[in-house]
Amino acid sequence: MTGTRIRVRFAKHGKVRFTSHRDVARIWERSLRRAAVPVVYSAGFSPRPKIAFGLALPTGYSSDAEYLDAEVDPAWAAGIDNERLVGALTASLPTGMTTLAAAEIASGEPSLQHAVTSCTWRIDAAGADATEASEAVSRAMDAGELLVQRERKGRLTIDDIRPAVHAVEVQANITDGVRLIAELATQPRAVRPAELLASLRPPPGGRAAGERFVPVPPSLLRACRLHQWITTDAGERREPLAVSELGERREPPAVSEASVVGAGVGP
């Protein structure tokens, strides 16, 4: 059976952020069953519920912009109220996961994996110095290339991520550290917040060569995905599913001493 496609936007915060992408998929399968949402199953020898997840969120990061598409029984979908569905789904999710929006999408709508072109991240680097950070970000944005070492299928490669770094804003008013708001591309390969930080270099002669501008061990780096963006052929940017009231719910943006580098940072 071909089902009606519904898209769900959800948040992931707190303890549950330590679950992996695969864990989240399993959590959703079970939560949808607990909420008695009639998800359509695939045919074949081992029928699976038809649920597609978007970009993987690195384990340990939180998010206000996770998505999934599920195919559900059309008869059921016809009689469901989106707001009630959002409430029912949140009730069946574990603590820390919240459904923010749900809506039917057109059957021809491209999959999340293909459609999403960039993400806005909030990155908190404890212990980093604001002035140094701003300078490092300026240098990075001015540089012709930003090289990072990556592991791909067990082999180390050096990639230039500069084209994928659309914008970075430095905010310095958080306690003991620096907050970056960064828009990073997801195509052809998603740049992770940790990779952005690894690419930021200290000023020439300021620190030992090769050392990062912020001595951030992974445990002190906290990141939250604020948005995922789809750039249309016409060059317009939109979210896979907008959450109108989300802006008020989130903490107010920090402004003082903020130095804006680049352009096009999300709202």
Next chain:
Amino acid sequence: MTNLWHRLEPLLPQVSKPARYIGGEHGMQTPVHGPGIVSWLLTYPDTYEIGLPNQGLQILYEILNERPDAAAERAYAPWVDLEAQMRAEGLPLFSVDTHRPAALFDVIAFNLSAELTYTNVLNCIDLAGVPVHSRLRHEADPLIGAGGHCTYNPEPLADFVDFVVLGDGEEAVGDITEVLRDWKTSGRAGGRSGVLRALARVPGVYVPSMYEPVYDRGRLAAMEPRHPDVPAVVEKRTVADLAEWPYPKRQLVPLTEVVHDRLNVEVFRGCTRGCRFCQAGMITRPVRERPAEQVRTMVSEGLRRTGYDEVALTSLSTADFSGIEQVVASTVDDSGCGQVSVSLPSLRVDAFTVGIAAQIQRARRTGLTFAPEAGSWRMRQVINKLITEDDLYAAVESAYSQGWRRMKLYFLTGLPTETDEDTLGIAELARNCVALGRGHVRSPSVTVSVGGFVPKPFTPFQWFGQNTTVELRRKIGLLRDGVRRARGVQLKWHDAAASLAEGLASRGDRRLGGVIEHVWRHGGTFQEWSEHFDLQRWQAAADACGIDIDSWVHRHRTFDEVLPWDHLSAGLHKDFLWQDWRDALDEVGLEDCRWTPCYDCGACTGYGVEHVVASAVPPAGGSQGTGVDLSRGAEIPVRLLERPLVGAAR
């Protein structure tokens, strides 16, 4: 500080699989602690993935939290990477429910399901910040308890645990809670030794420090109670009616991957097929079935509540459940559109069972597992696994003819009286199964999995001298040669070195505590994990403690030898076990006492309980143990609790 989360949180990005430390499972409880409430930390001494699904632990978690005077949380052994971080940061063992420090609990109770986890028990006690030796603990330290199958010989852990529960825990935890509650509200009258003395009087509770071992020329001669009110023999606890205990009612659904990740519904407890190598079967007698109606409710309620799409009907031999066909049929129907799969983790070896399997695996027929356990009929009579070759071939043929392509066959090697002919019989069975499969499917395959036999307490084989690692490896070698040119047969085997350590811990007496401590102090944790197991550590520990492994593991025991668990009772008369051992050596099988007369093994007769079996008719198909052709479900009059006919001579 009662919540360690903010100290744990910064460590988690640096460790593997951090989700196993966060709790938050569906069904998790956040109990309230306080004066007058006895707090239990139910601890599984291995990883979260292995420990979370443990049904015994989950049952007690619910029963305790339902009591107004108890609060229960859970803990699991942190993996080595987190442990290193915790030790570096001075972070103690914590509960996953509210991240409460382990030392704040009144009781830290371990589930002992495998002997090789003993070193982890010590590690967890130490990580909790509690002295590892019970004699060094203070009044304010938690009591260290243990339950589970391994407690039928708790002596190797006697120096480290304060109390042990034998048998079913459902009722015992309540009794223990009451003793501790009264002790706490009395201002801990009598101190630690006072409460231990009181616990020793609770039926089913064994307090090792209340017994004095007596040795004679290097051998255990007696275990003497230190006080007159301490029982000379501690009897196990048995829940008479499973219907009164429909637990878990709210099975935990983990947020991350674990083993047996599905709804589990226990359909009966106990087994009377009488396989002589099987400790689980012997110590859990008699058979107590859950009413079929309750099984159905637990399945449908459980699926709805958990969101699982798989349910396992668990027991030691689920095809023996009265009316299994109807229960399976209704489960498959209720679950709607075949989206829920049913699994029977312990299949009997016969065509009838394959029929049930066919009913539940309508779509995906990938593999079936059988456990013939031994390669020849002679050997199977010795171990009382009375499966004829015809049974096995009929089952395998029926499976292949219904579309299965892969069979997995479980065997033991190193069994009493085993000859090379018996061992090689395994290879022959496997080859014949593949040949049968060729008649039905293309490239059929058979995986043979061979484990080294480890004799366990309270079985007829408790007197048997385990095979040496050299001998076990030689037998595996024989089998490898035996299947070398057999197309479609794969051979897998367990590490013989691990069997040696397991054998040492299974039947050791109190003096083995030194070895376990030595292994632990030299870094030997997670001994169930092959990458962490090293036999040399055990050998070095045995040398350091002056223990002769050969005499402890490989020596046959005699009837008059005092066994380290003689002061404990699983309900089985020692002379019944001894007669069964003699019968084994004579290759005489013993029928299942559910449908044939009672042998007075003691499990029912000693406690005034009996089998709770809904059907007086043995299951169709299973000739195993019943000695007659039951392929059409023949009726055999049930005579329970009758004075022994066969057993009279014993």
